Amino acid sequence: MLTKLPFKNLVNRPARSAALIIISAFLSFSVFGGAMVLSSLQIGLGSLRSRLGADIIAVPDKAARQNDLEAILIQGRPGYFYMDKENLDKISCIEGIEAVSAQYYLASLSAGCCSMPVQVIGFDPETDFSVKPWIQKSYKKQLNEGDVLAGANINAEAGENLRFYGETCKVAAKLDKTGTELDNAVYADSATVKMLMAAAKKKGVGVLEKNDPEKLISSVLIKVKDGYDVSKVSDEINIHLRGVTAVKTQNMISGIAQSLSGISEITNILMWAIRALALVIMAVAFSMMINERKREFAVLRVIGASRKRLAGIVLTESVIVGCMGGLTGVLAACVLIFPFGGLLEQKIGLPYLVPDVKTILLTAVSAVLAAMIAGPLTAAFSAVKIGRMDTGVILNSN
Amino acid sequence: MSKKNINVTDIILPIISVIIALGTAFIFHACGAKEDGSFMNCHWAECVVIGLGILMTFLSCAHLCTSSAQAKMGLSLSLAAVSVFTALVPGVVIKLCMMKDMRCHTVMRPAVTVLCAVMLAACVVDMFIRKKKGSN
Numbered sequence: 001m002l003t004k005l006p007f008k009n010l011v012n013r014p015a016r017s018a019a020l021i022i023i024s025a026f027l028s029f030s031v032f033g034g035a036m037v038l039s040s041l042q043i044g045l046g047s048l049r050s051r052l053g054a055d056i057i058a059v060p061d062k063a064a065r066q067n068d069l070e071a072i073l074i075q076g077r078p079g080y081f082y083m084d085k086e087n088l089d090k091i092s093c094i095e096g097i098e099a100v101s102a103q104y105y106l107a108s109l110s111a112g113c114c115s116m117p118v119q120v121i122g123f124d125p126e127t128d129f130s131v132k133p134w135i136q137k138s139y140k141k142q143l144n145e146g147d148v149l150a151g152a153n154i155n156a157e158a159g160e161n162l163r164f165y166g167e168t169c170k171v172a173a174k175l176d177k178t179g180t181e182l183d184n185a186v187y188a189d190s191a192t193v194k195m196l197m198a199a200a201k202k203k204g205v206g207v208l209e210k211n212d213p214e215k216l217i218s219s220v221l222i223k224v225k226d227g228y229d230v231s232k233v234s235d236e237i238n239i240h241l242r243g244v245t246a247v248k249t250q251n252m253i254s255g256i257a258q259s260l261s262g263i264s265e266i267t268n269i270l271m272w273a274i275r276a277l278a279l280v281i282m283a284v285a286f287s288m289m290i291n292e293r294k295r296e297f298a299v300l301r302v303i304g305a306s307r308k309r310l311a312g313i314v315l316t317e318s319v320i321v322g323c324m325g326g327l328t329g330v331l332a333a334c335v336l337i338f339p340f341g342g343l344l345e346q347k348i349g350l351p352y353l354v355p356d357v358k359t360i361l362l363t364a365v366s367a368v369l370a371a372m373i374a375g376p377l378t379a380a381f382s383a384v385k386i387g388r389m390d391t392g393v394i395l396n397s398n
Numbered sequence: 399m400s401k402k403n404i405n406v407t408d409i410i411l412p413i414i415s416v417i418i419a420l421g422t423a424f425i426f427h428a429c430g431a432k433e434d435g436s437f438m439n440c441h442w443a444e445c446v447v448i449g450l451g452i453l454m455t456f457l458s459c460a461h462l463c464t465s466s467a468q469a470k471m472g473l474s475l476s477l478a479a480v481s482v483f484t485a486l487v488p489g490v491v492i493k494l495c496m497m498k499d500m501r502c503h504t505v506m507r508p509a510v511t512v513l514c515a516v517m518l519a520a521c522v523v524d525m526f527i528r529k530k531k532g533s534n
Contacts, residue, residue: 118497154496154497155493155494155498183498184498184499339507339511342498342499342504343504346499
């Protein structure tokens with residue numbers, strides 16, 4: 001009979017049990033939710049580093065001064081800036097450079113169905129080392145005129161059509177999700193870019209009309225040879241090329257890393273405060289519960305339950321509460337964090353990439369275990385107290 | 399309507415239905431109109447979800463009011479089916495906007511999906527309770 005008692009105690013006092021389960025749920029919610037958000041940000045940062053693929057990005061002076069490049073790459077604000085295509089040849093002649101690839105930025109009008117402009121990035125498939133590694137399924141065919149590669153956040157699958165400036169473009173392949181703003185871009189080769197420029201001209205988009213992709217480029221992605229100092233190569237470009245600024249990608253990433261470490265610190269402090277508060281509330285709740293149930297335990301002692309058995313009942317109740325609270329907290333965090341991941345990413349404004357299933361499962365199990373351990377830990381004091389209580393005094397008191 | 403025949407799910411079902419209908423209209427609505435005043439695809443998905451939310455409200459009110467256990471069972475079953483269809487409206491039945499960082503993708507679709515999942519779970523729990531009561 002006593003084996004089933006902890007379950008019956010919890011079932012027969014639904015309000016009290018629910019309150020304890022909710023407090024325990026807060027604990028596992030903070031453990032799981034905090035860990036998921038922070039690791040998503042860490043993975044996002046790593047993804048941005050590998051996504052850029054280049055050590056240096058050369059852009060026009062004006063774009064570097066106005067942070068236009070960061071606006072496109074990190075804040076996801078579509079835009080465009082141009083410089084002479086001659087710069088590409090000049091850069092490739094500089095010592096220590098392994099590979100160069102030019103890109104051409106084109107911000108679309110509100111794309112077809114939607115009121116949001118899309119960043120179109122023109123790239124050279126011959127020299128590219130930044131876009132192609134991210135193609136989701138191996139796409140070995142050549143891009144035809146009108147074919148585009150869609151970033152992971154573009155709501156179109158391979159084979160579907162997208163419309164820019166009234167022109168229909170076919171999605172040849174979709175890029176893997178990187179958690180960065182580059183997921184919102186569409187990539188096209190120079191033939192398609194020219195086709196879109198012509199369409200823009202027809203639509204009367206004046207600014208684009210003057211920027212011939214045959215003569216102009218927006219940026220040059222540069223890979224530095226092993227053994228060469230990235231800073232020195234970047235300085236060489238800045239000294240020898242007028243009107244061009246070489247931006248080290250590491251500098252851009254370290255800016256984000258700093259914001260990320262700030263966010264991590266604040267989140268950690270908040271999460272630990274929630275955890276500490278939940279533990280204190282649970283300890284107080286168990287202590288109050290034991291006080292309230294003194295007579296019940298005294299009666300159990302009278303009918304032959306040992307002190308150890310009474311402590312066992314309290315600890316079993318706390319394990320059940322911890323387990324149910326842990327599962328509830330993890331479920332609540334899953335409901336908030338995964339479906340609303342896009343919203344979180346927007347609000348945080350940093351690269352955000354959800355971890356793989358294995359990591360998610362491991363974190364969830366750890367969060368439930370943490371809640372299950374916290375239950376008996378906070379109830380331990382109350383369990384010891386029951387063992388010390390004087391049955392006679394309790395039963396004789398009013 | 400006998401009090402004995404009312405479960406917690408009888409109360410939860412109309413509440414979730416009202417949240418789906420009113421929430422989609424006022425809180426987690428889709429993207430706004432374009433500059434030229436025309437609407438994007440997601441607006442029509444929003445309209446369908448609101449319509450289905452109203453239908454669910456009627457069904458769940460009928461579920462609350464009826465005293466017949468069999469009628470309640472049937473209404474729960476139909477509510478479960480409608481909630482599954484409602485969850486599929488944004489994105490599957492009606493395509494949403496082109497960019498996945500737009501409001502219809504980041505707010506409306508997840509909110510509707512989560513609420514419909516809760517609705518489905520509540521319907522399953524309701525049917526389970528009724529079946530258990532019926533067998534006793």
